[in-house]
Amino acid sequence: MTSTMASTKTDHAGGISVLELDGRERGELEALARTLTRAGAGLVDDTGWQARARAESCRLPARLSRTVRAFRHDAGPDGTLTVTNLPVAPELLPATPTVPDSVERGATVPAALAVLLGCELGTVIAYRDEKHGALVQNVVPVPTLAGSQSNGGSVQLEFHTENAFHPHRPDFVGLLCLRPAHEDQVGTQVASIRRARPLLDAATLTVLQEDRFVTEAPPSFRTAELSSPLPVLTGAPEDPDICVDFHATRALDNAAEKALVELREALSAVRQDVVLRPGDMIFVDNRLVVHGRVAFSPRYDGTDRWLHRVFVHLDHRRSRGHRPGDGPVLT
Numbered sequence: 001m002t003s004t005m006a007s008t009k010t011d012h013a014g015g016i017s018v019l020e021l022d023g024r025e026r027g028e029l030e031a032l033a034r035t036l037t038r039a040g041a042g043l044v045d046d047t048g049w050q051a052r053a054r055a056e057s058c059r060l061p062a063r064l065s066r067t068v069r070a071f072r073h074d075a076g077p078d079g080t081l082t083v084t085n086l087p088v089a090p091e092l093l094p095a096t097p098t099v100p101d102s103v104e105r106g107a108t109v110p111a112a113l114a115v116l117l118g119c120e121l122g123t124v125i126a127y128r129d130e131k132h133g134a135l136v137q138n139v140v141p142v143p144t145l146a147g148s149q150s151n152g153g154s155v156q157l158e159f160h161t162e163n164a165f166h167p168h169r170p171d172f173v174g175l176l177c178l179r180p181a182h183e184d185q186v187g188t189q190v191a192s193i194r195r196a197r198p199l200l201d202a203a204t205l206t207v208l209q210e211d212r213f214v215t216e217a218p219p220s221f222r223t224a225e226l227s228s229p230l231p232v233l234t235g236a237p238e239d240p241d242i243c244v245d246f247h248a249t250r251a252l253d254n255a256a257e258k259a260l261v262e263l264r265e266a267l268s269a270v271r272q273d274v275v276l277r278p279g280d281m282i283f284v285d286n287r288l289v290v291h292g293r294v295a296f297s298p299r300y301d302g303t304d305r306w307l308h309r310v311f312v313h314l315d316h317r318r319s320r321g322h323r324p325g326d327g328p329v330l331t
């Protein structure tokens with residue numbers, strides 16, 4: 001299935017939810033983001049700036065606010081929300097970065113937009129061992145990472161729950177497109193367990209709910225090497241959460257391995273490819289949806305695909321033990 005970003009908000013039956021901002025809403029949001037570029041030290045990772053962004057997020061256009069809050073309450077069968085026509089002007093951007101661990105420290109208009117929308121959804125957080133703990137990260141192709149299962153790669157990125165190994169993984173992942181891929185068809189891929197579950201038989205679902213899987217941490221996370229044995233599906237059996245990374249999760253026995261293969265097939269069958277264009281921001285409910293990306297061919301000449309990424313938690317307090325100094329960055 002392919003979803004285009006052309007429509008106004010669709011209902012849940014017709015594909016993933018899309019909210020297209022109108023010209024007035026886009027203008028209001030641009031003014032708000034511009035205010036934030038001048039606030040405080042003008043740095044996203046400054047706690048004073050973040051407090052200001054939280055306060056300003058109360059002034060989002062009402063329709064956007066309503067849509068984000070409804071999505072937070074229930075992310076729907078596809079577990080994703082895409083907001084389009086955000087005020088991003090690709091012609092005004094610097095060259096797409098090409099270095100590993102690239103982040104956006106400056107409170108630019110796109111960085112402010114990503115944080116504003118993230119604040120409306122919950123609390124924007126980051127991880128110390130990933131991209132220097134910066135709140136706004138760049139998803140860009142990096143030559144030395146081309147073949148890697150990371151967002152700097154350009155090979156097919158396997159379906160994953162973001163930071164699946166981490167006890168406080170994000171509740172939501174937001175990806176804002178600044179610059180599209182050359183092919184104009186490089187898709188972020190999403191697949192919801194709410195769509196895939198009906199394709200799985202009862203015995204497979206039972207195995208997936210048992211402590212028969214371990215997930216490795218990426219090499220950059222030095223603190224946690226391997227999760228304890230855990231289920232892939234948790235919570236209400238008729239509407240479970242999913243936590244799996246098809247690159248990093250291993251089954252502990254043959255039946256569990258078979259269940260993992262079947263889960264992957266079911267998710268692939270309900271997969272949707274989302275081609276993000278400049279000014280499109282997709283939010284993925286990381287408890288219901290796995291995401292990945294198709295392979296593509298970067299040029300590394302400053303014109304490649306460029307996304308900003310933010311992570312959102314709903315319960316900031318719950319991760320306090322992982323947040324030294326009560327800041328937004330988790331260990």
Ligand SMILES: O=C(O)CCC(=O)C(=O)O
Nearest residue numbers: 139151187188292293309
């Ligand atoms: O490049 C994409 O569309 C998604 C990359 C990804 O999985 C991530 O940044 O978390």
Ligand SMILES: [Fe+2]
Nearest residue numbers: 151160162291
């Ligand atoms: Fe990801």
